[in-house]
Amino acid sequence: MLPFFDQDHLALRERVRAWVEANLIGGPAGEKNLEDEARRLVKRLGEVGFNRHAVPRAYGGAREKVEARDLCILREELARGSALADTMFGMQGLGSYSITLAGSDEQKRRYLPKVASGEAIAAFAITEPDAGSDVASLKTLAARRGKSFCLTGTKRFISNAGIADHYVVFASTEPEKKAKGVSAFIVDANAPGLIVKEKTEVLSPHPIGVLAFENCEIAEDAMIGKAGEGLNIAFGTLDLLRCTVGAAAVGLAQRALEEAVRYAGARQQFGQAIARFQGIQFKLADMATELEAARLLVYQAAWAHDCGNEDAKQKSSMAKLYATEAAQRIIDQGLQIHGGVGLIAGSIMERLYRDIRALRIYEGTSEIQKLVIARGLLK
Ligand SMILES: Cc1cc2nc3c(=O)[nH]c(=O)nc-3n(C[C@H](O)[C@H](O)[C@H](O)COP(=O)(O)OP(=O)(O)OC[C@H]3O[C@@H](n4cnc5c(N)ncnc54)[C@H](O)[C@@H]3O)c2cc1C
Known part of the structure; x- marks a missing residue:
């Protein structure tokens, strides 16, 4: 690094x-x-x-x-x-x-x-039941009422729903302008009409839920930037955070590798530590190599972002795509090395196996990262 x-x-x-x-x-x-x-x-x-x-x-x-x-x-x-x-x-x-x-x-x-x-505690609310990867199709409305805005709509899969002190919310101020009509707002958790509709239980412990805006009135100075700049603000935010999801994947995979090396050295079968079998050594070698490649892509993308390089966006999509997919494979191999012990509920490998899954989906799925990478190649 x-x-x-x-x-x-x-x-x-x-x-x-x-x-x-x-x-x-x-x-x-x-x-x-x-x-x-x-x-x-x-x-x-x-x-x-x-x-x-x-x-x-x-x-x-x-x-x-x-x-x-x-x-x-x-x-x-x-x-x-x-x-x-x-x-x-x-x-x-x-x-x-x-x-x-x-x-x-x-x-x-x-x-x-x-x-x-x-x-x-902070939160970011863009996803809706009918607007996931296609965020520009969001339907939450922010209608002007004198010196305030009135929000109506539903956001789902919102991390920190119910425990956040504020939400950065993306809503349409001019629906006819579609993507160019989306604006960003800061909504305090105690805003009247903001309702936490559901706390959603997902695969790995994560505070997340559904928010409903039922005539939720907020002051006009709650708008971030100018009307219509919402999606640029959202994408600018995701441009910084995308490679950091890759970094989290690297951290989970690093732990899996450490646990696998330790277990392989300690577990005896056929009269010797399983680490002595070439079949196990090859798995460890693959895990370590993929992990190193993922880490390099992540920090290269982060560096490109910090330097303001033109290709930072593409690099950060590559980093998120590769690191999250590689971490899933590394953790799977690490669990395999643990045999049945890796499946015991509450064990570290079982936990990592669940923890990694969401990272291939949130802040742009792997498929969407591929579209960004390809768009950069074909433009
Ligand atoms: C744990 C977790 C935390 C989250 N936290 C937040 C949060 O804090 N704030 C927030 O706003 N959102 C959050 N999300 C939502 C997350 O960003 C979305 O789940 C994600 O963007 C995908 O949207 P979707 O689930 O609606 O899937 P969809 O967009 O419906 O996609 C379904 C499948 O179709 C594929 N697909 C879609 N479009 C294309 C295409 N053009 N080409 C090829 N394949 C395509 C997808 O890759 C996916 O495999 C979170 C999600 C999770 C799981």
């Missing part, structure tokens, strides 16, 4: 790694209730200063500009210890970066310092 890191990145990686070892891998068990644990993690990540890497220095952040490399380092190391810790950190970035990108100074001062300190 050295070509993409400076001394600050290396120091950050050491600090996060040590914290993860002490608090997530070696630390006491967290709260039993998912939402309580999610809240506790955001607070802890704020106290140790990690959330500060999700916002700019002027608003309580660690650096002048939010860096993709910092986010990737944090997500890789946190995911190695706990998928939920990674999710909660990632969401502080996803649910605030639209404000960093296009918000007014007043909006930044109001929301960003609390995201950095862990006092507030």
Whole structure:
């Protein structure tokens, strides 16, 4: 990783790694209730200063500009210890970066310092029942009523639904303009007419649910940027976060490799450690090689983003696509090396096997990443 890191990145990686070892891998068990644990993690990540890497220095952040490399380092190391810790950190970035990108100074001062300190939980709401990969077809309406907007519609698969303090919400202010009529808003969790309709249970523990906006009235100054800029703001946010999903996948896969090496060395069959069988060694070699390739793609993409390179978007799609798909294969092989032990509910391999799955779907499925990559080639 050295070509993409400076001394600050290396120091950050050491600090996060040590914290993860002490608090997530070696630390006491967290709260039993998912939402309580999610809240506790955001607070802890704020106290140790990690959330500060999700916002700019002027608003309580660690650096002048939010860096993709910092986010990737944090997500890789946190995911190695706990998928939920990674999710909660990632969401502080996803649910605030639209404000960093296009918000007014007043909006930044109001929301960003609390995201950095862990006092507030952030969320990002674009997906709808009929608008998943095709986000431009979203139907949530934001109708102007004098000095306010009235939101009506439904958002689903919204991470942090029910525990967030604010939601960055994308809604149409001019439906006839389709994609160009979408605007971005900050909706406080206590806004009248904002209802958490459902807490959705998914494969791996993740606070997520359905939001309904039933004549939800918000002030006109809740709009981020200008009317019609919503999708550009959403895509600008996802452009930063996309490679960080790849980094989380690398962290989960790294843990799987470590666990597989340890288990293969300890498990005896046919009178020797299974690590002595070439069939197992080949699996470990494949896992390690794919992991290294994934990590290089992720940090190359993060570096390209931080440098403002023209091909950063394509590189970050490649990084997300390859890292999440490779991590799924690596974890599957790691579980295979564990035999039946890998399937025991609550064991680390069983957990990783479930934790990795969503990453190939959220923030752009693997298929959508391929479309972005191909579009770049064919333009
Ligand atoms: C754990 C989790 C957390 C999430 N968190 C959030 C969040 O915080 N905020 C938020 O707004 N959303 C969130 N989402 C939603 C997520 O971004 C969407 O699930 C994702 O974009 C895919 O949309 P969809 O599920 O509707 O699938 P669909 O778009 O219906 O896709 C179904 C299948 O069709 C494929 N497909 C679709 N279009 C094409 C095409 N043109 N070419 C080829 N194949 C295609 C897809 O790749 C997929 O395999 C989350 C989802 C999950 C699972």
